[in-house]
Amino acid sequence: MFLALNPVAFQLGNLSVKWYGIFMATGVLIATTMAIIEGKKRQIMSDDFIDLLLWAVPIGFIGARTYYVVFEWGYFSQHPDQIIAIWNGGIAIYGGLLAGLAVLLIFCRNRMLPPLLMLDIITPGVLAAQILGRWGNFMNQEAHGAQTSLAFLQSLHLPEFIIKQMNIGGHYYQPTFLYESFFNLIGLILILALRHKKNFFKRGEVFASYIIWYSMVRFFVEGMRTDSLYIFNVIRVSQALSLVLFVAAIIFVIYRRKQGNVAWYLDGSGLKFPYER
Template identity: 65%
Template sequence: MSFNLLALNPIAFNLGGLQVHWYGIIIALGALVGVIMAMREAKRRHLDPDNILDLVLYGVPIALVGARLYYVIFELPFYLANPSEIIKIWHGGIAIYGGLIAAFIVLLVLCKKRNISPWLMLDIAAPSVLLGQIVGRWGNFMNQEAFGAKTTLDFLQSLHLPHFIIEQMYINGAYRQPTFLYESVGNLIGLVLILVLRNRKHLFKRGEVFLAYLIWYPAVRFFVEGMRTDSLYILPGVRVSQVLSLVLFIVAIGLFIYRRKQQKQPWYNEL
C-alpha cells in the first residue's frame, strides 16, 4: 500500500517505541460511545447496565479474535506463507462479520447464564454496534483501505466532499471511490431511523430493533461491497460479504414476519 504526499498520517503518535495508529484510536472511540449509549438504554429498559459492561469485557476480545480469524480463513494461503502477519491487525484485515458472529455467541451465553431475554439484549446492543460500524469506517479511511475502483478527481469534487477526503482517496497513483464513506453514511441514516422509530409505542415488538438492524446493515453492505476492490471471495467472482449479507437480510425478514404472525411478543417499550 502506498500513500501520496498529501495523505493523512495513519500513525497518531509514538509512545516510546510503540506506534499508536489512528485506526485503533477511532475504533476504540466508536466502541466507547457505543457502550455509553447501550448502558443508557439498558437503564431505561430496567436492565442492570453492568450487564452491558460484562458483555463488552468478554465480547470485545473474542469479537476481535473472531474478526481476525474470519479474515485469515478467507486469505489462508497468504497467512500460511506469512504466519507472523496473523497477529498484525494494525496492517488491516479485520472482518466485521467475523466480529459480529463471535460477539453474538458471547451475548447468547451471557443471557443464558443471567436469565436475560436475548432479544432484549440484542435490541439494546444493535444501535450501538451500528454506531461503532459508522465510526469504525473512518479508521479504514485513515489507513487508505476499504476503497473502491478508480475514479476521477472531477467525480469526487462533484460529490462536494471536503478536500482532505478527496486527497486521502488518492491511492496507488489514482483517485478511488470512497466506499468507506458510502457505508458510513448509509449506516448513519439507518441509525437515525432506528433511534427515532424505536421509541414510538406499538411500532416495534421485542427483538425487532435488532431485526431492523439486521435488515438495514446487510442491505447497505451488499451494495457497497460490490464496489470495493479488496473483497474476500468464497468462489471466483462471488464475494463472501455479499453472500452473507444476502443470507442475513433474508433470514431477518423471515424472522420478522414469523414472529409477528406466530408468536405473541411484548412491545419494545413495554417494561
C-alpha cells in the same frame, strides 16, 4: 505535492498509536454508553453491559481475525507466522459481529437475561461504532473502491480533505468507506427515531431492523470494493452473507408478527430492577 493524512495519531516511545485504533476504541465507548442509557429504560443494569463488553470485545476481535484468515487461507497457509499479526491489517467486521453475537447469547443464558431485548438495546450503539470505525479505514487509505477521477469526486461535493485522502499512489479511488458510513448513519437515525414509538417494534425487531439495513448497505457497497474476500474466487463473501442475513431477518420479522404473545420492545425486560445475581 499532496501528502496523505498520517494514520499514526501519536507515538508513545516505540509504540505507534494509530487513528484506526482511536476510532475503534471511541466506537466501543459510544456503543457501551448508548447501551447503558437505553438499558436503564428497559430495566437492565449497567453492570451487565460492562461485563458483556469485557467478553465481547476481545472475542469479537478474535472472530474478526479468524474470519479474515479463513477466507485468505491460501496466503496464511504459506505464512502461518502472519496469522496473529493483526497489526499488519486484516480483520473482517462480519466475523467480529458473529463472534460477538455468540458471546451475547452465552452471556444472556448465564445471566438469565432476555437475549432479544439485549440485542435490541445494544445494536444501535454497534451501528454507531461501525459508522465511526469506517473513518479508521479512511485514515489508512483502505477499504476503498475502484479507481475514479478527480472530477467525479468533486461532483459529489465532498470536503477537500476527503478528496485528497482518496488520492492513493497518484490515482483517485471511490470512497466506499464514506458511502457505508453515510448510509449507516441514515439507518441509525431511523432506528433511534422509531424505537420509542409505542407498539412499533416487537422485541427483537430493533435488532432485525439493524440486520436488514446494514446487510442491504453492505451488499451494495461491497460490490464496489477492490479488497473483497471471495469464495472460490467468484462470490464475494460479504455479499453472500449479507444476502443470507437480509432474508433471515425478514423471515424473523414475519414470524414474530404472526405470534400473538410476543412482547413489545417498550414493554421492558420483565425483570425486577435492580435484580439479584
